[in-house]
Amino acid sequence: MPRPRAFESSTHEDTVAGKRSSSGKVVRGRPGYPMEPVTDTSPTPGDDLRQALVGGLSLIGRQLTRGEVQVVTDWLALTSNARALYGRLFVRRDRMLAEGTLSDRYAEVDSATGALDELDRAGFVWRSASHAVSTSWLLDLYDRTELAQLSKRCALSSKGRRAVLVERLVQAAPLVRGHLDRPGVRLRHRKLFRRLCRAFLGRSDGDIGAMVLHRMGTRRFADYTPSGGIGLFPDRRTLLRYEASRRWAASILRTGAIEPADQTQAMALIQTAIPSPAEVRRYRSLRYAVRVAAAAAEALERGRQYREAAGIWSLLASTEHPEAMQAARRFALCAERDGRSREAVEHLAAARTHASTTERLALERTGRRIARKHRLAWRPSPPLREPRKRTLSLPITPEPGTRPLWNGAVVEQAVADVLLHAGRTVIPSENLLWTTLFGILLRDAVFAPVAGMLPGAMQSAPLDFGLPEFATRRTALLNRALDEIRVDHGLARLQHALDHHYGEAIRGVSWERWTDHELRQILEGLGGPLVAFVLAALASGASRSGLPDLVVLTGSPIRVSGLFPGSLPKGPLFIEVKGPGDSLRDGQRVWLHRFATGGVAAEVWDIRTTPSLGSSSG
Structure with a gap:
């Protein structure tokens, strides 16, 4: 029996880079940072970074200090050779890189040595030859085999994964430093520039690789004019709290170990959070505080500490976070296990008045089950129409x-x-x-x-x-x-x-x-x-x-x-x-x-x- 046409994996003969691409068209953004012509298909991170910095500065410039604005101004004043090398290193992982690997590596960089010298003089790189850098940074320049050999020379154990070797060598830094003679380089001001890229691109990761894909015709971004308004952040304090919370939550959730101090900090951030419009809530510190607090509550539940977990879920249920109704349901489940069934039912009944239709169904189901089990009253909501x-x-x-x-x-x-x-x-x-x-x-x-x-x-x-x-x-x-x-x-x-x-x-x-x-x-x-x-x-x-x-x-x-x-x-x-x-x-x-x-x-x-x-x- 033949299958319906729409179930087949259809492909279109015209691709983004084909006859319907915007080849030759200038895609303009807000006046001041027009997109480059799509006909330029060469991946040039230095030019893309320049464009992102200029655009980001026009969007959140008022949230930057004079010093930060001056850093951007100084970078824009660099020669194209220095900007090109910085742009290439910017899209790579944030770590120390061996200087010897940069020579003649990038076609648009005329002289890597000259570019490094200029970046060093202008304060845009750390160089191990002229700056005091940490031992852990220098160890980035060596692979696992080299680290094992270095450990033997320093009379240390050479067993273990790379991370174990690095930790061991860092602890023995006075013995190790004399053997680390490989010159390396690492970018400065990466955090500031990433902030501006996030604003310009409208992406939380601030990855300018998206611009490269656009320029190469692999991905075509929409042609529109960025709109004005207050922007993502009303003031510098909000911006800094967002960035700090983002880094803090990532470090905690990566390890999965949430200390009591982390839980306390998360709850304090939630309690002091200023209400924000729904469209910018993902750019507020509350988003990451909620993640940490929810992870802490789940850990307490696994440890059968239901009263403590219920306290966190109750706080989360009172926030403007999208998962507030899920937190209300989790509070009720913990309260029931803690012997507070009546409180659980009352909490669910109150929460459903603020819930969406989909959320209300889950609250209704949990409330009805708890009320029936413990012989408590439950007034059902109007039912949905059955198909x-x-x-x-x-x-x-x-x-x-x-x-x-x-x-x-x-x-x-x-x-x-x-x-x-x-x-x-x-x-x-x-x-x-x-x-x-x-x-x-x-x-x-x-x-x-x-x-x-x-x-x-x-x-x-x-x-x-x-x-x-x-x-x-x-x-x-x-x-x-x-x-x-x-x-x-x-x-x-x-x-x-x-x-x-x-x-x-x-x-x-x-x-x-x-x-x-x-x-x-x-x-x-x-x-x-x-x-x-x-x-x-x-x-x-x-x-x-x-x-x-x-x-x-x-x-x-x-x-x-x-x-x-x-x-x-x-x-x-x-x-x-x-x-x-x-x-x-x-x-x-x-x-x-x-x-x-x-x-x-x-x-x-x-x-x-x-x-x-x-x-x-x-």
């Missing part, structure tokens, strides 16, 4: 594997095969399809110049992407776009995106998963009203997970063998497929409820097993 259900009988294939096969395919594919055989077109409709349609059809709304939402020049989405505020800040623009989609199914917007924006890095968009023809077929088969309904929900903050497995496109009414009830109408139909023992997740229930209240046809198909005759066939 229509059908049953489909399919032969299961007796083959070993992690997932059972039905007619030789996974269950979603097997259902699609049945519908295809009956004469209807079916496509997978989980998440990726809808995030792709959202980014393509509403691209103008995604990159609209809303104040403060696009502070960087290389973002794949605005800061409020996925939040309810996304829709409220772009009401007129979204209404106009959705009205157009309702009229022509979004075909005009699709064609415009394919002609002018193909290959752009837009969050959630896959340009290669479907061909142009398939996308048009999908839009026409779904119909403009249904497409607009789903996109409007996503724009208003609906979860991008939990959408039904399949959608049947508009076609002739059919009867399906083995399906009860067996008649399918001509209109589009969402199907959530559930095999034996599988149940609806909370996110799926919320989407099905949303479809039911919006008049969109969506059903749950339960799959029942029928005896298989030998090797199963359609």
Whole structure:
């Protein structure tokens, strides 16, 4: 039996670097830092770093000290040769590098020795030949075999991993220093420059490698104008607290050992945190304090210290963090184990009044269970609307594997095969399809110049992407776009995106998963009203997970063998497929409820097993 076209791994003959790339086009950001022409395909980290520093300075310059601004100014005044070498070293790991390995290594660096001398005079590198550097830095210049030989010369044990050898040699630094004669170099001001790169790129890692990919045509960033506004940080103190918390949490969570002092510090940061808008919360110290505190609470739970863990979860539940409702649930579970069941139930009942629909389902389930077990009162919330259900009988294939096969395919594919055989077109409709349609059809709304939402020049989405505020800040623009989609199914917007924006890095968009023809077929088969309904929900903050497995496109009414009830109408139909023992997740229930209240046809198909005759066939 042939498989539905949309289930095949389709590839598009046009790639980002192909005929739809923006070759020769100048992609401009905010005035003052236009993107370089994409026709320049040579990877030049020095030029990319220069551009990122200038752009970052225009975005968060007011949060820097005069000294920091002067450092950037001095770096920009270096010769292109020195900037080129610094840029090359900047994209490498932050460690001491052997000077001898840098000679004639990079084509755009005319003289590595001359560049190092200039960087040294200007204060942009540490050189072991002219600066007092730590023993641990110098040991970076030697591999494990060399470290073992060095240990023997110093009458130390040469056994163990590299990290063990380094630790042993550092402890014997007075004996070791005389043997470390290899000249090395390490960059200065890396932390400051990374800060500016993060601001310019709109990326938490500040990796300018993304700019190299853009310049080479491997990845095409969207053409938009960064918007003004307060920016990521309202003041320098907020910026420094964010950076310090980020480093602190990373060092703690990397080892997994959380000391009482770390727990105390995390809770103090949470208690003193200043409320922030939702779109910038990931750029606040609270984010990392919550991570450390949650890890501490989980460790206490594993140690059966439920009262202490409950105290942390209670604090986390009172924050503005996205996981606050999960913390409320964890508090209730700990309180129950600590013998405070009534308090647990009351806490859950209060928390659900502030929870989203999906979060409320989890709180409701836990509260109902605790109340029933301990004979306490529980007032249920209004139930969600239940979707229509059908049953489909399919032969299961007796083959070993992690997932059972039905007619030789996974269950979603097997259902699609049945519908295809009956004469209807079916496509997978989980998440990726809808995030792709959202980014393509509403691209103008995604990159609209809303104040403060696009502070960087290389973002794949605005800061409020996925939040309810996304829709409220772009009401007129979204209404106009959705009205157009309702009229022509979004075909005009699709064609415009394919002609002018193909290959752009837009969050959630896959340009290669479907061909142009398939996308048009999908839009026409779904119909403009249904497409607009789903996109409007996503724009208003609906979860991008939990959408039904399949959608049947508009076609002739059919009867399906083995399906009860067996008649399918001509209109589009969402199907959530559930095999034996599988149940609806909370996110799926919320989407099905949303479809039911919006008049969109969506059903749950339960799959029942029928005896298989030998090797199963359609």
